[in-house]
Amino acid sequence: MKETRLENNLLATPVPMGSYRSEDVVFLLKDLSSVDLERGTEDREEAIQNGTHYSEMLPVEYRPSEEYIRLFHDTLRTTARQVAEAVAVVAEQIMAKRRGDNLVLASLARAGTPIGVLIKRYIRTHSNLNPPHYGISIIRGKGIDENALKYMLREHPGADIQFVDGWTGKGAIRKVLIQACAKFERDYGVRLNDDLAVLADPGCCSATYGTRDDFLIPSACLNSTVSGLISRTVLRDDLIGPNDYHGAKYYKEWAEEDLSNGYVDAIAEHFESVREAARAQALSLLAREEDPVTWKGEQDIRRIQSDFGIADINLVKPGVGETTRVLLRRVPWKILVDDLNNPNLAPILLLAKDRGVPVEEYADLTYSCCGIIKPLKEVIS
Structure with missing residues (x-):
């Protein structure tokens, strides 16, 4: 095993970023707020499909209509308890697996950040632990931010890092995390647990999850205004x-429209009422004998890829969360849904109507829906 000192005095002290309270999360990110990184949706899509990595530029932040904001609030009211229970189920599993006081939460910015904030709040409220929580970057095709890992391990010797995200699609980020942890051990002799805790795991690619149902997590409906006013992460x-x-980037100019803290507050209000049921569900999940990671969702996506003649599997984005992202910041070709009457799909259908994107029912879909990005290089049959 290679022995390398992780301490690096050149690692920067984290700069205050984002609209969350410092006791909720510290972002290990370089502030690029002064840099012009945004590109229009069509230009960005063309650049990505011609080989420019998505992390080298940012999408223009979608400014939701009043109708869509109302839908977000309606969705939050109807799902807050369900989200709270999923958070509690995950948090109870984390606490049961990690009985020491070395727990450190590392949420994958930015979709994982509000979930990490909620998990930290639950653990802080219902145990004698108050785990540090950091927001760090992981990028498909490039890996995890190793400097962020080094910082956490330096500041918290012996840290037991729990990675956190919002949901899984086909499991691409989980695969990046597995590869990144293996590389980190090879390079630095430090073994990290590549378990990724998520609220919803419809792709069946995570061992620690709140539910396998592909339900609507309201934070998937918006971008920076529900994620601490932080942009997607950049690596150039x-x-x-x-x-x-x-x-x-830290979008301070969106401060008046920021919903980040109100969102987590609304969900945290339900923690006490869901605690008993969540604890029982967590114990049941921990006692299961079968391997929870089957990658079933990926098999479903291969079928869609074949049925629609799509060359690049990265153009197929399954699940409510990923489909919402397609509609907010990519160029969609069409949306597949399991059932047009599925109540989880209201924001999807509204966004699709707003952008003029066709919606089709697709039989035997594992997920509630699936977004397909328009290929710009070939004609789809």
């Missing part, structure tokens, strides 16, 4: 040096 050689954290 001319902006990020060897001792820098991955970058992001």
Whole structure:
């Protein structure tokens, strides 16, 4: 095993970023707020499909209509208890698996951040633990921010890091995490647990989850205004040096429209009422004998890829969360749904109507829905 000192005095002290309270999360990100990184949806899509990595630029933040904001609030009111129970189920599993006081939460910015904030609040309220919580970057095709990992391990010797995200699609980020942890052990001799805790795991690619149902997590409906006003993370050689954290922008100009803290407050209100049921569900999940990671969702996506003649599987984005992202910041071709009357699909159907994207029912879909990005290089049959 290679022995390498993780302490690096050149690692930057985290700069205050985002609209969450510091006791809820600390972002290990380089502030790129002054850099012009946004590109229009069509231009960005063309660049991505022609080989530019998505992390080298940012989408223009979608400004939701009043109708869509109302739908977000309606969805939050109807699902807050369900989200709270999923958070509690995950948190109870984490506490049961990690009985020491070395727990450190590392949420994958940005979709994982509100979930990490909620898990931390639950653990802080219902145990004698108050785990540090950081927001860090992981990027498909490039890996995890190793400087962020080094910082956490330096600040918390012996840390037992629990990675957190919002949901799974076909499992791409889980695979990146597995590869990144293996690389980190090879390079630095430190073994990290590649378990990824998520609220919803319809793709069946995570061992720690709240539910396998593909239900609507309201934070999937919005971008920075429900994620601490933080952009997607950025990794570009001319902006990020060897001792820098991955970058992001802090959209202070959206402060009046920020819903981040109100969102987590609304869900946390239900923690006490769901605690007993969540604890029982967590114990049941921990006692299961079968391997919870089957990658079933990926098999479903291969069928869609074949049925629609799509060359690049990365253009198929399954699940409510990923489909919402397609509609908010990519160029959609069509949306597949399991049932047009599925109540989880109201925001999807509204966004699709707003953008003029066709919606089709697709038989035997594992997920509630699936977004297909428009291929710009070939004609789809």
